[in-house]
Amino acid sequence: MTTLRTTPDAAPIGRPAGRPVNPLRRMPAEPRDHLAGTWRQARPARIRKAFEVAQGRDPGGWHVVGGSPDLGLTRSVTRTVMGREVVLWRGENGVLQAGPGACPHLGALLEDCEVMHGQVYCRWHGLALSEGVRRDWLTFPAHDDGVLLWVRLPTEGESLGDLPVITSRPPMHQSFATVITLRGRCEPQDIIANRLDPWHGTWYHPYAFSDLTVDDSASSDEVLTVDVAFRVSKRWGVPVRAEFTCPDARTIVMTIMDGEGAGSVVETHATALGTDDQGKPVTVMTEATIAHSPRKGFQVARAVAGLIRPAVAATQRQLWVDDMAYAERRWLLRDRGEVYGA
Numbered sequence: 028m029t030t031l032r033t034t035p036d037a038a039p040i041g042r043p044a045g046r047p048v049n050p051l052r053r054m055p056a057e058p059r060d061h062l063a064g065t066w067r068q069a070r071p072a073r074i075r076k077a078f079e080v081a082q083g084r085d086p087g088g089w090h091v092v093g094g095s096p097d098l099g100l101t102r103s104v105t106r107t108v109m110g111r112e113v114v115l116w117r118g119e120n121g122v123l124q125a126g127p128g129a130c131p132h133l134g135a136l137l138e139d140c141e142v143m144h145g146q147v148y149c150r151w152h153g154l155a156l157s158e159g160v161r162r163d164w165l166t167f168p169a170h171d172d173g174v175l176l177w178v179r180l181p182t183e184g185e186s187l188g189d190l191p192v193i194t195s196r197p198p199m200h201q202s203f204a205t206v207i208t209l210r211g212r213c214e215p216q217d218i219i220a221n222r223l224d225p226w227h228g229t230w231y232h233p234y235a236f237s238d239l240t241v242d243d244s245a246s247s248d249e250v251l252t253v254d255v256a257f258r259v260s261k262r263w264g265v266p267v268r269a270e271f272t273c274p275d276a277r278t279i280v281m282t283i284m285d286g287e288g289a290g291s292v293v294e295t296h297a298t299a300l301g302t303d304d305q306g307k308p309v310t311v312m313t314e315a316t317i318a319h320s321p322r323k324g325f326q327v328a329r330a331v332a333g334l335i336r337p338a339v340a341a342t343q344r345q346l347w348v349d350d351m352a353y354a355e356r357r358w359l360l361r362d363r364g365e366v367y368g369a
């Protein structure tokens with residue numbers, strides 16, 4: 028197991044499961060005027076190459092449309108994907124179903140409709156809808172992976188895959204999943220590009236990260252291996268080693284390889300919503316943090332709640348406010364035809 032770079036008096040982070048060791052390291056925040064810029068390492072050509080490799084990976088027409096707990100058994104929800112309304116509900120046995128979001132009778136939006144016996148009932152006149160009941164209302168393939176909901180829609184330039192590309196995840200009985208969403212004025216590629224520049228971490232998000240280095244010997248255009256400390260206060264951090272990979276063009280995954288929460292993953296998915304009233308693209312970022320601890324039962328919750336969630340999930344939203352601003356700026360520059368780092 029790799030031993031992380033730590034302060035001289037700190038114990039190695041790698042340790043056998045079941046022997047709790049305080050994972051916190053004293054890491055006083057650098058004053059801003061002492062903090063080294065990372066722009067020399069953040070080489071535009073390198074970021075661009077990793078981005079191009081990611082964009083070449085076919086998502087098979089699958090789009091993330093929310094977290095699994097967003098959808099109960101008794102009511103429908105609607106989403107918009109690439110300008111198309113989609114209704115989601117659970118059929119018999121709770122299996123995820125999806126179809127056009129407009130009722131084929133008079134076009135009512137099928138949002139928050141009753142679901143009975145596996146069918147969704149339109150709220151205007153009670154038309155019962157499900158797979159195979161109408162030729163003018165054809166359902167879409169859908170998949171609930173236990174954390175996220177997916178719908179497959181014909182998508183330009185993509186094949187039609189049988190299933191979405193699901194990332195390898197830690198065992199769910201030893202994990203704790205949280206899902207957040209945020210929308211921004213950009214395209215899915217901008218969300219991915221932001222994450223393929225890990226070098227912005229310590230300078231742009233000093234409240235969340237410190238001591239970030241990309242391990243070039245363990246990185247390539249397909250994998251970025253990063254040693255970083257998640258900051259839990261001005262003085263303390265949790266060092267980890269993490270890998271970033273893109274299983275498809277709209278997904279980037281961070282896997283914690285070593286350190287507290289090893290095996291945990293943070294999946295970031297970008298879904299094109301459509302355009303706003305000014306014709307600008309709108310994208311929804313859905314981020315699932317699946318925090319893992321080998322400790323069982325309530326200890327999982329405690330370990331996760333005590334360490335990983337404050338370090339990762341609680342700062343997630345602030346991180347994404349900043350990262351969405353980065354993604355939106357990237358789109359704006361493209362829209363203006365301005366090119367940097369060529």
Ligand code: FES
Pocket residue numbers: 130131132133134135149150151152153154
């Ligand atoms: S609009 Fe849906 S049943 Fe009439």
Ligand SMILES: [Fe+2]
Pocket residue numbers: 221227228231232346350
């Ligand atoms: Fe960021």
